[in-house]
Amino acid sequence: MVSAESWIAVPVVVPLAAALLSFLVRRGSLFISLAAAIINVLAAAILVNQFFVSGPAQYAVGGWDPPLGISLRTDGPALIMLVLTGLTGVAISLYAWGYFSFRIDQPARAGRPEKQERFFWPLWMLQLTGLNGLFLSGDIFNIYVTLELIGVSAAGLAALSGKSASITAALRYLLVSLLGSMSYLLGVVFLYKTYGVLDLGLLQKMAGPTPGVIAALAVMSVGLLLKTAIFPMHFWLPPAHANALAPVSAILSGLVVKGSFFLLFRLWFDIFSPALPHTAFSLMGALGAGAILWGGIQALRQQRLKLLIAYSTISQLGYLLIAFPLAFTGGNSQTWSAVLFMASGHACAKIAMFMSAGTIMLHLGHDRIRELAGIRAYLPVTAFAYAAAGVNLMGLPPSGGFIGKWMMLIASLSTHQWLWALVLLAGSFLAVAYVFRVVEQLFVIPPDAPFIERHPRAGLLEWPALILALISLLMGLIAPYPLRLLDTGMAPQVVQVIGG
Amino acid sequence: MSWENALIVAILMSSFLPGIIIFMLPEKSTGLRTSLNLFGALLKMTLVVIMDLAIYYGRVFHMRLELMEGVELFLNADPLSAMFATLSSVLWLLTTIYAVGYLEGSPNRSHFFGYFSLCVTVTIGIAMAGNLITFLLFYEMLTLATYPLIIHRGTDEALAAGRSYLFYAFGGGGVFLFAVIWLHTLAGPADFTSAGFTPQLIDNDAPVLRFIFLLMIAGVGVKAALVPLHGWLPRAMVAPAPVSALLHAVAVVKAGAFGITRIVLDVYGIKNIIQLGLLPWLMTLSSITIIWGSLRALQQDGLKQRLAYSTVSQISYIALGISLADHRLALIGGLVHLVHQGLMKITLFFCAGNLAETLGIHKISEMAGVGRRLPLTMAAFTIGAMGMIGIPPTIGFVSKWYLCLGGITAHNWWVIVVLVISSLLNGAYFLPIIITAWFGKQQGSWPREKNFGRFETHWMLLAPPLVTALAVIVAGIIANAQFSPLAWVEFVVQEYTR
Amino acid sequence: MTNMLYSFTGLILFVFGLFALISCPHPLRKILGGNVMSTGIFLFLVATSYRTDTASIDPVPQAMVLTGIVVSVSITAVALVLATRLQQSANRAMNRREKKNEGGAAEG
C-alpha cells in the first residue's frame, strides 16, 4: 500500500488538488483550501517526524532515480520552510476567510470582492503548491517550473484587487519574475551543459569551480536576488505588496520572497559553496547591508502603513543576506542555521503585520499612519499583534529575530568583521524607529477617536495575526527545535566547508 | 521539576498570567481586574518572601532552558536577586493599590494594568537573570513593557516622551547587546558568578575588556540615568504618577542600577575589575551624575521634574558604592541604597501623585501651605525627602553612612566630598519644598481640587505612601535588626567579599 | 561547431531580449523581449543536445524546452492581459481628462 515515504508528495499534491477543485467548485473553495492547508501542516509535521527518525530522505518521483528522474528530498532547510509555510498557510487561509467575508458583507463595488474571493483560493493554493514544490524539489529544472508557478500565481494574486496601481505593480512583478526565472533557467542550462545532470544531489557531488558553474551561479544568483527584491533591485516589491489585498500582501511578503531566497540559500550553501570565493560572500553582505539601511530609511519616510511594512520587508531581507559572509567566515554552523531561522521568524512577523494592516484598513478605510490613533479601542488584538510582530523586526529578545541577530553578531564579532555588526545594529535602530512610528499611534487612544463598527467576523482577522505574531515573538524560546532540524539537516561536506 | 524551579516559574507567572488575563478583560470589569491585580501582587509577594527564606537557609534556585548552543536562559535566584525581587514585588503591591486608586474612572485601564503586570514580571526576570543573555532578554523586554505606560496619556507630549525614551533605551540596549556579544565571543557563555570570567583573559585582552566594560556601562547606564544618558527620565514624567513610581523605584531605573551591579560583581568579578582598573571610571561617572542631578534638580519648579533629577542623582549612589566594590562597607552602602532609594522615591512619587490628583498641583511654587490640606501625604513626603537628604534615622542616612564609611576605609576622600556636596544640594532642593508645604501660606485656591470624603484623599492613594514612609523610618531604625534590608545586604555581600 | 554556433545565437538572442525587456518602455515590447529572451535560452539549451548523429540526441533538453515554451506562453498571455488592462484604464483616464478639458473649454 501507500508507503510512508510518499508523505513527501502530500504538500505538493494536496494543495494542487485543492487548487483544481476550488477553481472548479467555487462555492466550497474556502473549505477545500482550508482543509488542504491543514492537511499540508499535518504532512509537514509527519515529515519532520520522519526526518528526526530516519534523517534526510530522497524520493524518486515516478520511480525514476536521478539523473533520469526527478527526486524530492527532505532536509533541514526544506523542512523548516515547509513547516513555516504550512503554519502560516493555515493562518493566512483563516484570515482570508475573515477578510473576504468582511468585504463581501460590505461591498464597495458590486461583485468585486466576491470575484476576488473566488479567484483568491485557487491562486493561493497554486502558490502554496509552488512553494512546497520548490522547498522539496531536488531537481534544478523542476525548481524552475515551481519558480514560474510561484511567479505567475504571485502576479495573479497581486493583481487581484483590480486597481490600476495593483495592475501596474503586478505587471512589473510579472516581468521581474520572468527576468529572474529566465536568468535562473540560463543558469540551469549552463549547469546541464557542464555536468549533464539536473539533480541537486548529484550536482553537489560534482560541483567545482568550473566555467559552467561560474556562469550558472552568476546568472542564477542575480536572477534570484532580483526575485527576492534585494536592495538595488527591490523596486518592484513595495508597490506590489502595498497595493495588494491584505492576505495577498501577507503571502507575498512573508512567503514568496522567502521562496526565491531559499533557493539562493540552497545554491550558495548547499550546492556550490566550494566554488564560491570569499569576495562573493562579501558582495552578498554588502548588498544585504545596503538593503538593511536603505529599506529602513525608506520605511521611515512612508506615509502609508502597508508601504512601510513593504519597505521593512526589504530591510529585513538584507539581514538574510548579511548572514552570507558571516556564515562563510564565521567558523560555526550556527550562523548558517540562523539565516533560515531568521527568515522564518520574519515570515511570521511580516505576515502578522500585513494581516494587522489589512484589518486596520478594512475597519478604518485607509492606512495613513498619522491617522491611526484610536484604533486600539476597537481592535486591541490587532494593535498588539502588530507590536509583537514589530518586536521581531527590531530583533529584540526573545523573538526569532533576536536569535538570528545574536548568532550573526557572534559570528561577526568573533571574526572581527565589525562593519557587519554595526550595520546589524543600525538596522535594528531603524527598525525600532519605523516600528514605533506606527506602534505609538496604535497604542494611544485619543479622546476624540472615531467610532468604528467591529465586524462580527473580526476575530478571524485578528487572531491569526496575533498567533503568528506571538510565534515570531516567542520563537527564540523554542529555538532549539528548529535549530536541531537545521543542524541535522546539514550535509557533512557543507559543515566542513563552512567550518573550515 | 523540583519545587524550587516551580517556585521560580510561579513567581514569574504570578504577575504574567494576571497581566494576560487583564488584557483580555473588558474595560468595564473593574472589580475583577482589581482583584486579579491585587491577588497577583499578594501572591507574588508571598512567593518571593518564601523564596527569600529558602535562600537564607541555603537553598539554590536554578532553572535553565537552552535556546541554542551557548545561549541559554538561566534563571537563578541568588541573594542579590532575591533582594531586588523582594523590593520589586513589595513595591509593586503598593503601586498597584495606588494605581487602582489613581486611575479610578479613567479610560484604558485594562491596557494599563496589563502592561503594568508585564512590567513587573520582566523586572523580576531581570532580578533573577542568571547570565548576561537572560539579563539582556528581560532588559530589552522592560523597555517594551514600559513604553505603553509612558505614552499612556496619549498626548503629543507623552508621545514625544515615549520617543525619547525609546531613543535612549534602545540606543543603550543596542550598545549593551553589542558589548554582551563581544564579551561572549571573548569569554564564552558564562553564568553570573562572583568570580567573573577567567583571569587569563585579562592578560590577553585587557584593553578590549575595558572597552567592553564601558560599552556595557553605557548600555545599562541609560536606564540607570547616568549623566550624559539621563535625558529621557525627566521627560518621561508626563506619565501618570504610578508609572513614574514604577519607573523610578520599582523597575526601569532600578534595573539599570542592578545591571551595573551585576556587571561589576558578577560579570567581571571584583578582582578582575580592579586588575583592569575600571572602578575609578565608574566612580567618576557616578560622581558627576550625583552632582549634576542634584544641581539640575535645584532648578526645577515642576515637582515631578525635580524628583526625576533627584532620582538621577540618587541612583548613582548605587553606582558609587559599586565603584568601591572592593570595600565591603561601600558595597553594602551601594547595594542597600538599591532598596532604600526605591522606598524613598516611591514615597515621594506617590505623594507627588496625590498632590496632582487631589489638588491639581504640579509645581513647587503652588505648594505653599499644602501641608494643612494634605497633612498625611505631606508627612509621608517629608519623611521621604528627609530620607533623600540623609537625615537620621531614615534609611537614606543608613545607605549614605555606609557609603561614606566605605569611602573612608578606602581612603577615598572623593566619595565623601561628593556625598557631602550631594547631601547639601539634596537639602537645598528638598527642604524648601517641605518648608513651603508646611509653613507656607496658601495662595488662593488649589488649581483643581477634588474631595474624597473621609480622608484627605482617596484611601488607596493615601495608604501606599504612608506605608512606604513608615518603612523609610522603620527600616532605618531597625537597620541592625536581623530582617532589615541592611542585614540582607550584608548577607548578599558575604558572597562577594569572601 | 553547429551547437556552438546555435549556442552563441541563443545567448545573443537572450541578451537582445534582456536588453529589450529592460530598455523598451512599451509593455508589449517588454513582453516581446521576454519572449525573445526565452527563445534564446531554449535555443541555447537545445543546441546542447544537438549531435550530428540523430540516435545519440539527448531528449531531455527537448522535453525541457517543450515545458519551457508552454510556461512562456502562459506568462506571455498573463502579461498581455495585464498590459491591456493597464493601457485601457490609462486610456480611459486620458479620455476623461480630455473630456473634462473640452468641457472646461466649452464653458470658458
Next chain:
Amino acid sequence: MVFPAFQNVIMHTLGLSLVAGAPLLLMAGCCLRPLREASFRLLPLSVLPALLAVLFIPPGVEVEVGWFFMGGAMELDAMGRIFLTLTACVWLFAALSVHEKFRQDPHRFRFAGFFLASMSGNFGLILARDVLGFYLFFALMSFSAYGLINHNRTEMTRKAGRVYLVLVFLSELAMFTALVFLSARGETPSISAIPAADFSPLLLFLLFIAFGVKIGALPLQSWMALSYQQAPIPAATALAGAMVNAGILGWLRFIPLGHIVLPGGGIFFIVMGSLAAIYGVIFGLYQDKPGRALASSSISQMGLVTVIAGYGLLSDEAGQAALTLMALFAMHHSLAKTSLFLGYDMIDRGGRVSGIFLLAGLLLPCLSLAGFPLTSGAMVKGALKELVAMGGGSWYLFGKVFLPISSMGTTVLMLHCARLLRQHNRSNGEGNTTVAARLWIASIALVAATPWLWPPLHNLGRHSLQWQALAQSLWPVALGTVLALVWFATGSRLPARNRDVADFDYLARSLSGGFMQILVAVTDFFAGLRHAMESWLSRQENLRDFIRTRGPGKWEKVLGRWSVVYLFYLLICIFLFIIMYGTLYS
C-alpha cells in the same frame, strides 16, 4: 539571682528609653486628633522620666539596643547626668511655661509636637552612647527646633527659621562628615572610645562647625539673635538654656579632651572663642530688643566656652580640667539664661512684680554671668583662670589680659540686657502670670542656690570665697558696672542700623547667593549644551523632511527605473563572474 538582674536590665532599659521616648509618645499623642488635648495637658510630665532617671538609675548602667539604628546603646554617665539634670530642669521650666502660655493658642498642638520632639532629641543625645545615636537625636532636636522658631509664621520668623535651618543643615553635614572620619577604622566607635589617635585637625574643624552652630560660634552665630527674638519665649528658653548645651556636650563627647594635644586646634579655638566673646558684647550693645541682646550674650558666653575648649586642647592636664569646666560653664550659663528668659517671659506677659524686686531678680543672673563674686559665674571664672594658667607661655598672658576684659564687657552687656528687659513693652498685658512669676522665682532660686548645693561646685565655691579671688572677680565687674552706668547716664545708644551688617546676614546671603548663581549658570550652560545637542539629534522635522522629500526619496525614484535596476543586475552579475573567474585562474 538571675531574675532580679534581668528585671533590673528591663527596668533600666525601659527607664532610659522613656527618657527620650516619653516626649516622643506625647508628641505622637499631639498629632492624633483624639489624644491631643490630653497630651497637651500632660506636656510638663514628659520631663518626668528624665528627672527620674537622674535620680534612680545608678551610674554605670549601660543598655545595648542592638537592633536600634545600627546598634544603639544608652548610658547615663557622670557627664551625662550633669547635662541631663540641667537640661531636664530647663525643659521642665520651658514645658511649664508652654503649658501655661499656649493654653489658648490654636496651634498649640503643633507647637507642642515640635517642642516635644526637640526635647526628646535633647534627652536622647545626652544618653546616647554611640555616635550615631547621638547624631540621630541631635538631628531630631535641631530640625524640630525649626518648628519652634517659625511658630508664628511671620515674615521675620520665617527668615529666622530659614537662617537657622541652613546653619543647622550645615552643622549636620559637618557632623556627619566628622562621624565618618571618626569611623575611619571601619567600625563606628562608641562615644566613650573616640580614638584619639586618629584625631586630625580636619576632624576638629568639622566638629567645630558641627557644634559651633548650636552654640553660636563666631561665623555661625547669625541664627541666634534672629531665633531668640522671633521664637516664642518658652521656645527661646529651651534654645538658650537647653539646646545650647547640646552643642557643648557635643564637643565634650567627641573631642577626647585630656587624651589629645592639638596646639593648632587649641589656638584656633581660643582665637575664635575670644573673638566671639568680644563680638557678642559689641553686637549686644547695638541691640534694642531683649531677645537679641540675650542672644548676643549667649554668643559672648559661648565664646568663653570655646576658649576653654581651646585651652583644653593645649595640653593633657588642661584637657582634663577643661572637660569639667565646660560642663560647669554650661550649667552655669544655662541656669542664668533660663532665668533671664523666664523673666523676659513674665515681663512679656505683663507679670506684676514690683520694681525693685524685679530689678534684683534680673540682676542676679546677669551678675552671675558677669562673674560677680559669690555667684556661679565667679566660681567658673576662677576655675577658668586656673585653666588659663595651665596654658603656659603667651597663652597664659593672653588669658590674663583677656579674661578681665571679657568680664567687664559681659557686665556692661548684661546690664544693658537687664535694662532692656525692664523697659520691655508688655506686649499683652492681660493674662494670668502667676505661673510665669513662680517659675521665674524658682529659676532665680536655682541660680542663687546651685553653686552652693551642687556637689561638684563645692570645691570651686570654696576657692572663690578666698579674698584674692573675690577681689579678682570683683574689679572687672565693678569697672564694667561703672562703665555701663556712665553709658546709661549719658543716654547714648549705639546706632541700630548697623545691626544687620554685624549679623553677617548680608555677607552670608550675598555669598551664598553668588555661589548659587554661579552654580546655576554653570549647570544652565551644560544643560543648554546638552539640550542643543539633543535637539540637534532629534530635529525630527528637518530630518524627516530630508528623508521624505530630498535624498532618499529622490534616489528611491531613481532606483525604481528599469534601466537602473538593469544596471545593477549587470553589475552584480559581471562582478560575480569576474571574481569567480579570478578563483578559477588563481
Next chain:
Amino acid sequence: MDSAMTIILTGFDLLLSATLLWLAWQLLRSTDIFKAIIFFICFGLLMAIAWVRMHAPDVALAEAAIGAGLTGPLFLAALRKMERKQKKERRFDPEEKRDNPDKRWQVRSREASPLMWIVAALTLCFAGLLIRTVWIIPRPLPGLAQQTAAHLGASGVDNAVTAVLLNFRGYDTMLEVMVLLLGAITIWSITHAPFPPRLPDTSPVQKSAVRLLLPLICLTGGYLVWQGAYQTGGAFQGGAVLSAALVLLLISDFLWLPDMHSLPLRMGMVLGPLVFLSMAVLGIITENALLRFPPEQAGAFLLFLEAACAISIGLSLAAFFAGGRPASDLREKPYQTDQPDTEKEGS
C-alpha cells in the same frame, strides 16, 4: 559527400542564425510595434526551422503551433485591444503612431539615454562573458541520452521526448500543465473577455471555410496526440491545434465564448490537470511512488493522459486568446469610470 553536406549545412546554419538575429533586432528596434509583432511571428517560424535543424521536431511543432501560431495572434489581439478604444474615441488623429500609444512610456526612455549607453556597454560585456564561458566549457558535453535510451522501453512510449516529458520527468510536466491552467485562472481573475473578438464583418465564405476546416483541425489535433507516443507530436502540439480550432470558432462567431456558462469551460480546463493528478496519486497507491505507471499499461495511461491534457491545453490556450472569463461569470460592475479608488483599499 559528408564534407559538402557539412559545408552546406554550416552555410545554412550561419544564414539561419544571422536571420534570426536580424529578425530579433528588428522586432526589438522597429518603431512600429505592429511591425514588431509581425517580425516576431516570422521569428517564430524561423525558429521552428531552427528546431528542425536541431533535430528537435517536437519542439519545432510546438514552436510553430504555440510560439508563432498562438503567441503572435495573442500579441496582435492585445495591441488591438490597447488601441481600439483610443481609436474610436480619438478619430481625428490619423497621424498618431501605433507605437507608444501612451506618452509616458517614451518620456522615460529619452531621459535614460546616457544611462542606456553604459547599460548597453555592460550588456555587451555580459554577453561576452557568457559566450566566453560557453567557449571554454569542456567538450564533449555530457547528457542524459544514454540513460534515456536505456529506460525508454519501460516508459510505455517510443518517442524519447514524450517518454521524458510524460514519464521520466512527468512531475515537471504536471506542474507545467498547472502553470498553463494557472495562466488561464489568472487571466480570468483579472478581467472579463473584454471585447467581442469576432471580426465585425464575418463573411459567409469565412463561415463555411471554418465549417469545413474545423473537423480537419480536430482530426489533426487528435492525430498529433495519438502520434506523440511514437513520433513527433503530443499533448501540447495537439492541444495547440485544438486551440486553433477554438480560436477560429471564436472569431467566426460560432462560439460566443463570453456568453458561455463558465462551468463547462472550467471543467474542460481542469480535466487534464485533474487526470494528471489522479494518475499521479494512483501511482502512489498502486505503485508506491508518485506518478509511477505500471510499465505494462504505461502506454495506455500516457495516451489517456495526453488526450485529457490536450483538451485542457486547447481550452486554456483559447482562454488566453479570449483574454478573460466569460462575461456572465462573476459579474462585477464594469469599469466605466475608473475613478481613483476611494474604497477600502485606499490609494
